[in-house]
Amino acid sequence: MELIESHPILEFSHGSKVSFTFDGRAMEGFEGEPIAAALHANGVKIYRYSPEAGRPRGFFCAIGKCSSCFMVVDGIPNVRTCVTPLKAGMAVETQHGRGSIPMIGEEAGRDA
Amino acid sequence: MREVELLVIGGGPAGLSAAAEAAGMGASVLLVDSGPRLGGQLIKQTHKFFGSRDEFAGTRGFKIADVLLDELKGLSDRVEAMIDTTVVGYYREDGTVSLSRSEDEYFLVKPKRIVVAAGAQERLIPFPGNDLPGVYGAGAVQTLMNVYGVVPGKKVLMIGAGNIGIIVAYQLIQAGIEVAGVVEAMPRVGGYWVHAAKIRRLGVPIHLMHSIKRACGDKVVEGADVMELDERFNPTGREFHVECDTICLAVGLTPTVELLWQAGCKMKYVPQLCGYVPVRDCNLRTTNHSVWVAGDSSGIEEASSAMVEGRLAGYGAALSLGYGERPDRYLSFIKRLENLRAGEVCDKIRSGIACVLCEGGEQ
Amino acid sequence: MDDRNDALLYNSGVLTGPRDGVCKAEEGQWKAKRGGYVVIECPQRIPCNPCHTSCPTGAVLPFADINDVPKVDFSKCTGCCRCVARCPGLACFVVDLAWKEGWAMMKLPYEQLPRPQKGMAVDCLDRIGRKVYRSVIEQVLEPFKDRTFVVSVPVPADLKDDVRAVKVVAHDAE
Numbered sequence: 046m047e048l049i050e051s052h053p054i055l056e057f058s059h060g061s062k063v064s065f066t067f068d069g070r071a072m073e074g075f076e077g078e079p080i081a082a083a084l085h086a087n088g089v090k091i092y093r094y095s096p097e098a099g100r101p102r103g104f105f106c107a108i109g110k111c112s113s114c115f116m117v118v119d120g121i122p123n124v125r126t127c128v129t130p131l132k133a134g135m136a137v138e139t140q141h142g143r144g145s146i147p148m149i150g151e152e153a154g155r156d157a
Numbered sequence: 158m159r160e161v162e163l164l165v166i167g168g169g170p171a172g173l174s175a176a177a178e179a180a181g182m183g184a185s186v187l188l189v190d191s192g193p194r195l196g197g198q199l200i201k202q203t204h205k206f207f208g209s210r211d212e213f214a215g216t217r218g219f220k221i222a223d224v225l226l227d228e229l230k231g232l233s234d235r236v237e238a239m240i241d242t243t244v245v246g247y248y249r250e251d252g253t254v255s256l257s258r259s260e261d262e263y264f265l266v267k268p269k270r271i272v273v274a275a276g277a278q279e280r281l282i283p284f285p286g287n288d289l290p291g292v293y294g295a296g297a298v299q300t301l302m303n304v305y306g307v308v309p310g311k312k313v314l315m316i317g318a319g320n321i322g323i324i325v326a327y328q329l330i331q332a333g334i335e336v337a338g339v340v341e342a343m344p345r346v347g348g349y350w351v352h353a354a355k356i357r358r359l360g361v362p363i364h365l366m367h368s369i370k371r372a373c374g375d376k377v378v379e380g381a382d383v384m385e386l387d388e389r390f391n392p393t394g395r396e397f398h399v400e401c402d403t404i405c406l407a408v409g410l411t412p413t414v415e416l417l418w419q420a421g422c423k424m425k426y427v428p429q430l431c432g433y434v435p436v437r438d439c440n441l442r443t444t445n446h447s448v449w450v451a452g453d454s455s456g457i458e459e460a461s462s463a464m465v466e467g468r469l470a471g472y473g474a475a476l477s478l479g480y481g482e483r484p485d486r487y488l489s490f491i492k493r494l495e496n497l498r499a500g501e502v503c504d505k506i507r508s509g510i511a512c513v514l515c516e517g518g519e520q
Numbered sequence: 521m522d523d524r525n526d527a528l529l530y531n532s533g534v535l536t537g538p539r540d541g542v543c544k545a546e547e548g549q550w551k552a553k554r555g556g557y558v559v560i561e562c563p564q565r566i567p568c569n570p571c572h573t574s575c576p577t578g579a580v581l582p583f584a585d586i587n588d589v590p591k592v593d594f595s596k597c598t599g600c601c602r603c604v605a606r607c608p609g610l611a612c613f614v615v616d617l618a619w620k621e622g623w624a625m626m627k628l629p630y631e632q633l634p635r636p637q638k639g640m641a642v643d644c645l646d647r648i649g650r651k652v653y654r655s656v657i658e659q660v661l662e663p664f665k666d667r668t669f670v671v672s673v674p675v676p677a678d679l680k681d682d683v684r685a686v687k688v689v690a691h692d693a694e
Contacts, residue, residue, distance in 0.1 A: 047308045053331050053633045054203040054217065054667045057306035075305075079193065082305040090290040090377050101376045103290030107297035109191055109243070110278045110413070113288075127297075128241070129260070130193060205608035205668075207568040209586055215570035215606045217666070318532075331632060345531035350564040351609025353533025358685040360649025363532040461567070500565045500587030 046073060046086040063133035080126040080137055081107070081114050092116045092126060093140035116140050120147060161187045163474050164254060164268035166244050166416065169197020170460045171452025172274035173225040174467025179272075179475040180232040182483065187266065188229075188236060189256065191243040194304075196222035197276060198296065199460060201303040203331065204324055207349075211493055212461035219303075221460070244275075247419040252447060270447050270474040273417055274467060277410035277431075277453035282316070285371040291378025295325045295407035302332050310403030314381050315339040316369050320348035322407030323363075326356050337401050338362040340369055340383055342390055349502075370396060372404050410457045417454070420445045429509030430456030438517045439491075440473040441466060449474050456513075458506055465493045534647045539563045541589030545597075555599035556616025556625065560590045561684075562609060574606035601670045604629050605663040614670075615680050624680035625658065630669045634688055636660045642686040644675055652682055654689070 049057065059075040066072065067089055074083025081104050084092070091101045092114050105113035109128035118124040118137050122144020126137070165176045168190030176188045194200060202218020213221045229236050239258065246255040254266045279294035281287060291310065293301075295317070301309045313334060315326045318341035326336045339356070344366050346353045353363060370382040370392075381404055385395040411432040418424060422435040422443040434456050435443040442449050449470035452463035469490045476482060498507055530536045538544075541563035550557055558579070560571065565587045572580045572590070579596035580603055603612040604627060614627035626644070630636055636657055644653040659672040675683050 049302065049306045049308055049332050051633060052306075053631050053635070055219075055303060055306075059306070077193070078305050082301060082307050085301060085309070086305075086307045092290070095288075100288055101290055102288060103377075104293055104301075105297060106279055106294050107300040108278065124260070128192060130241075205570075205606075207566060207608050209567070209569060210573060214568060215574065215608060323533075333633060344528060346533060349566050349609060350533055351562055351566075351607075351611045354535070354561065354647070354684075355533075355610050357533045358645055358647050358649055359687070360645065362648075365528050365532050496586050497567050499585060500567055502564070502566055502587075 047088065048086055063131065065131060065133070065135040065137060067137045068139055074131045076133060077130045079107075080116070080118065080124075080129050080131050080135070083131050084126065084137070091139065094142065096142040115144070117144055122146060158253065158265045158267050161185070161266050161268040162478055163187070163270045163272065163471075164189070164266060165272045165274060165471070167197065167274035167276055167452065167454070168192075168195035168238065168240070169274060169276050169452060169463065170199050170221070170225065171276075171454075171463040171467035171470070172197070172272065173222075173229060174464045175272040175274055175449075175451055175471030175474070176236050176238075177225065177228045177232065178468045178471030179480075180229070180235040182472070182475040182480040184235065184475040184478055184480055186236045187268070188238045189242040189244060190238070190240050193240055195226060195238060195240060199225075201296075201299045202324075202460075203303060203328055206461065208459075208461035208497060209493070212464060212497070218460065225464075244416060247416050249419070249421050268447075270449070270478060271420075272449045272451055272467070272470045272474055273454050274450070274452045274463075274470070275413040275416065275454045277412050277457055279406065280409045280411055281406060282369075282408045284369050286374065286378075287372060289372050289374055289378050290376070291374065291402055292372055292404045292406065295321050295405045298403070298405050299325050299328060302334075303328065308332075308334065310401075311335065312337050312401045313403040313405050314369075314383075314399050314401040315405045315407060317341060317407035317409070318343075318346040318348060318353065318363055318365075319407060319409065320352060321410075322405070323348045323352045323356055325405060325407060326361055327352070327359075330356070330359055330361070336361045337399050338364055340364050340367045342366065342368045342386055344388070369404070373398075378402055378404055410453060412454050412457060414454055417443065417448070417450065420448050422448060425513050427456065427509045427512050429505040430513070432457075434513055436513045436515050438515055441470040442473055442517075444515065456506065456509055459497075462494060462497050465490050465497070469494070535561055535563070541565075543590060543592040545594045549594065550615070551617045553599070554616070554618045556614045556618070556627065557594055557597050557599060558592060558603060559613045559615055560592060560603075560611055562590050562607075562611040565589055568608065570606045570608065571603040571612055574602045576600065576602060599627075601627050601661055602663050604670050605661070605666075605668045613684070617677060617680070619674065622677050623674050624677045625672055625674050626680065626683050627670050627672045628684070628686060630671045630686065631667065632687070636669050636671045636688065641689040642671070642673055643689055644673060644679070644683040645685040645687060646682040647684050649685070653679055655686075657686075
């Protein structure tokens with residue numbers, strides 16, 4: 046993970062390291078920190094592709110107000126990865142287009 | 158549905174100050190913040206703050222957050238704080254507020270009074286490639302770097318030489334990240350001269366009268382084309398290319414005011430305050446008499462004034478609920494705001510506020 | 521054209537000449553003053569006064585209006601460096617011209633990595649970051665124990681108006 050090792054002013058304390066997957070690839074991140082921070086530390090910058098023109102999109106505002114960082118997390122699309130805390134075992138996927146919201150009764154599966 | 162005396166929306170410097178002041182007067186407060194931690198933008202600020210002793214001048218921003226949080230801890234019997242909780246709607250018919258917690262839980266609250274201290278959001282300027290991964294808001298880069306200790310990029314081009322742009326450029330250098338330069342369309346930096354001097358002496362060029370022409374790269378940022386502008390902001394034709402993997406936009410903030418619209422507050426577009434803001438009296442009460450506003454939601458300014466505005470709004474809301482007057486404190490808040498805003502750097506703010514000040518509230 | 525370039529340079533945070541808010545001692549007294557005098561470069565009126573509130577002797581004068589630029593009564597300045605460590609804009613420095621004939625001991629604020637230590641080699645930078653001298657850290661203070669250090673580096677006296685920052689020289693092989 047690409048972390049800032051030392052800093053002249055700040056001391057960083059992270060929660061526990063947990064495993065998660067991004068598009069099926071195993072990665073590590075810190076529990077409780079935004080999913081986007083973990084992705085960034087693992088060198089992942091492209092989070093989704095826009096619905097009309099298929100343009101790559103990623104992190105932008107970091108406070109949950111812009112929608113650039115939407116991804117599919119555990120089968121649910123449009124998750125604001127910049128403010129959603131990482132949990133052990135999360136399955137994070139690149140979102141293509143608008144994503145599909147699983148209905149009640151349907152299983153939240155992949156490739157819906 | 159839960160009834161609440163005072164709902165404070167936003168846990169940044171304004172919201173924390175409002176909650177502390179109101180609870181200090183005896184009101185019971187529910188403080189909500191949509192992020193994972195209280196403190197708002199303060200928790201990312203490694204630089205020392207300006208202002209006077211009352212605004213913690215000379216103290217680093219993230220320590221100021223600690224001071225405010227400590228004050229709230231001392232009032233914990235009257236203040237409940239919820240994080241990961243976003244206020245999503247205000248229903249004018251009966252003043253009900255709907256909230257979403259961690260995107261799992263949806264619930265309603267009926268507050269007697271509200272302080273909206275929801276802060277601001279970053280603006281975007283249009284240029285080809287501005288949606289490429291690697292183009293980030295300056296505040297976002299600051300969050301990655303200073304809160305989560307993640308390297309945001311290897312070489313950063315900063316667009317905008319307001320206080321945010323030059324402070325974040327300095328913080329990038331502190332974190333060991335190369336800053337290729339700062340690009341600013343105006344013929345002067347918008348931020349404090351001393352902030353600019355700090356980065357100039359560390360070798361960071363500030364290209365005045367320049368703007369970004371395009372972000373280059375196929376799927377992520379790989380560089381930028383920067384163009385020179387004349388006095389009328391038209392391109393002169395002179396350009397240069399900058400290799401970088403991150404383009405940081407520090408081109409201004411705009412107040413977060415959706416809830417105020419929903420609450421039926423009278424709103425006005427005020428360029429000096431950077432967008433639509435609510436009309437308010439001198440105590441920061443809006444035209445919806447159960448709603449106060451404080452901090453960047455009332456107009457883009459500084460953390461120092463956000464803290465005093467928070468105190469004023471929390472005071473006003475608690476007073477209206479019947480909690481005791483504290484005239485000395487009230488007058489000190491008014492005086493501090495006047496002092497902070499007296500200088501030439503605040504001419505714009507004062508003229509903006511004059512456009513949205515309404516009557517009522519004089520004490 | 522020169523005026524315009526000068527203006528743009530100043531507007532980008534580079535001091536181009538004397539102005540209000542730039543406080544320097546008189547040369548004759550400066551050369552005799554052990555411990556040095558403060559230099560303040562804060563030419564813009566902003567709401568800020570920790571230089572005054574941190575000064576133990578009152579050398580940095582009280583602000584009638586918090587937006588005023590700083591003023592210094594050099595007869596009271598002891599070169600203690602508290603304002604150097606307290607100023608949010610890193611606009612205060614102490615310069616000692618009595619340390620050694622022909623030399624200026626520059627005491628500058630420092631908030632970078634690596635953590636500074638006596639004996640470290642540093643590049644001395646001018647106002648636009650050019651390396652103008654290579655020196656060695658003589659002393660490190662941390663007056664408020666808040667990670668703003670004051671590093672003392674000797675430079676030839678004629679560079680006292682140029683050197684405004686230091687960068688620790690990276691060790692190539694360790």
